[in-house]
Each structure stands twice: as structure tokens, then as C-alpha cells.
Amino acid sequence: MIRLYGFQQSRSFRALWALEESGLEYEYTRVKLRTDAEVPDSAKNPKYLAVNAQGKVPTLVDGELKLTESVAILYYIARSAPESGLLPNASMDVYARIDELACFVLAELEQPLWSQGKHMFALPEERRIPQMFETAKFEFAKALNALDHLLDEGEYAIGDAFSLVDILLAQTFNWAMRFEFDLPRKYIDLRNRHYSRPACRRALEIM
Numbered sequence: 037m038i039r040l041y042g043f044q045q046s047r048s049f050r051a052l053w054a055l056e057e058s059g060l061e062y063e064y065t066r067v068k069l070r071t072d073a074e075v076p077d078s079a080k081n082p083k084y085l086a087v088n089a090q091g092k093v094p095t096l097v098d099g100e101l102k103l104t105e106s107v108a109i110l111y112y113i114a115r116s117a118p119e120s121g122l123l124p125n126a127s128m129d130v131y132a133r134i135d136e137l138a139c140f141v142l143a144e145l146e147q148p149l150w151s152q153g154k155h156m157f158a159l160p161e162e163r164r165i166p167q168m169f170e171t172a173k174f175e176f177a178k179a180l181n182a183l184d185h186l187l188d189e190g191e192y193a194i195g196d197a198f199s200l201v202d203i204l205l206a207q208t209f210n211w212a213m214r215f216e217f218d219l220p221r222k223y224i225d226l227r228n229r230h231y232s233r234p235a236c237r238r239a240l241e242i243m
């Protein structure tokens with residue numbers, strides 16, 4: 037049985053949403069970030085560090101397999117449930133574009149959001165540099181311009197069906213909205229459209 041470890045308002049929502057889309061059986065375990073190691077469900081507790089050495093979320097455990105990167109987790113879920121269409125049955129070119137977009141979300145789009153998050157709450161206080169907030173917004177705007185060239189025109193990121201990159205994009209735009217980054221109307225609409233999917237709404241309830 038798949039077990040997902042997560043924390044509200046974090047990248048673990050990507051995995052929870054994908055699991056709900058997939059129809060796979062799973063169990064969800066909440067861990068607490070930024071709490072003392074002695075707290076039993078703390079991400080710093082040795083029990084959790086045994087599955088995720090960085091004490092981060094998400095983590096997916098399936099038998100002997102332990103995955104600690106959200107994008108790898110999405111691919112694993114998609115491949116475990118091919119009928120979900122999270123990875124469409126597609127040509128080499130389409131697969132390559134899906135991989136490209138997944139890498140782009142991690143390396144370019146979410147990077148300024150996470151940098152800001154680190155300097156807002158995740159780093160030790162003495163390491164935080166609030167002056168970087170404006171730079172993060174500048175970098176995010178640059179990434180959005182590049183993104184315009186990577187997406188198809190239609191309802192979905194690539195092709196004519198919902199896929200794992202739509203989850204990645206919608207969750208990352210949701211993150212940008214929470215952090216009050218400027219987001220063009222079309223990307224707010226994309227977030228709202230995908231967040232109204234039944235699987236996403238179920239995941240929101242569970243989270």
C-alpha cells in the first residue's frame with residue numbers, strides 16, 4: 037500500500053491531488069514541519085528522518101521504495117495508474133515536452149517562490165534577507181514570460197487532456213497567489229479551472 041507523508045499548504049498537495057486523480061489506494065500521514073524533533077509527528081523526528089533524510093515533505097513510500105521529490109512522486113503515481121492519463125499515451129515529442137515543463141516548474145517557476153518562502157519562514161531567522169523579496173518577484177515575472185512559450189494554447193498545458201504537468205502548474209500558481217505574486221488573469225483562470233476538478237476538491241478536504 038502506498039503511504040504519502042505530507043503537510044498542509046506545501047508541495048505535498050501535488051502528490052495528494054495526483055493520488056486522488058489516479059484511483060490508487062493509499063494512506064495519508066500528516067507530519068509537522070518546523071517543530072521540535074521530540075514531537076512524535078515532527079518532520080525532524082528520527083522516525084520520519086528514516087524515510088526522508090532532509091525532514092521535508094512530500095515523501096511517498098511503497099514497499100521498499102522511498103521517494104522524496106514531488107515530481108518523481110507524480111511520475112511514479114502516473115506510471116502506477118496508466119489509465120488515469122496523468123501521463124498520456126503519447127509520442128516521444130510530447131513526452132519530451134512534459135519532461136521539459138516538469139523541470140521548468142521546479143527549476144524556474146517555483147524557484148523564486150521557494151526562495152521567498154525560505155527567507156520568510158523556513159530559514160533560521162538570522163539567515164533571512166527580506167531584501168530578496170523584490171528580486172524573487174522579478175525572477176517570477178521572467179519565468180512567467182518564458183512559460184508562455186512552453187504551453188499549448190488550449191485548456192491543458194500540453195495536448196488535449198489533463199496531465200501531471202497541469203497539477204504542477206495549478207499548484208504552483210496557487211502558491212504564487214498565496215504569496216501575493218503578480219499573476220496574469222489567464223493563469224489565475226487556469227488554477228481555478230483545475231482546482232474545481234473533483235479529485236482536487238477531495239484532496240483539499242483530506243489535506
Ligand SMILES: N[C@@H](CCC(=O)N[C@@H](CS)C(=O)NCC(=O)O)C(=O)O
Pocket residue numbers: 045046047048069070091092093094104105106107158
Ligand atoms: N524538491 C523537493 C522540495 C521539498 C521541500 O522543500 N518541501 C518543503 C515544503 S513545500 C519542506 O518540506 N520544507 C521544510 C521546511 O519548510 O521546514 C520537492 O519538490 O519535493
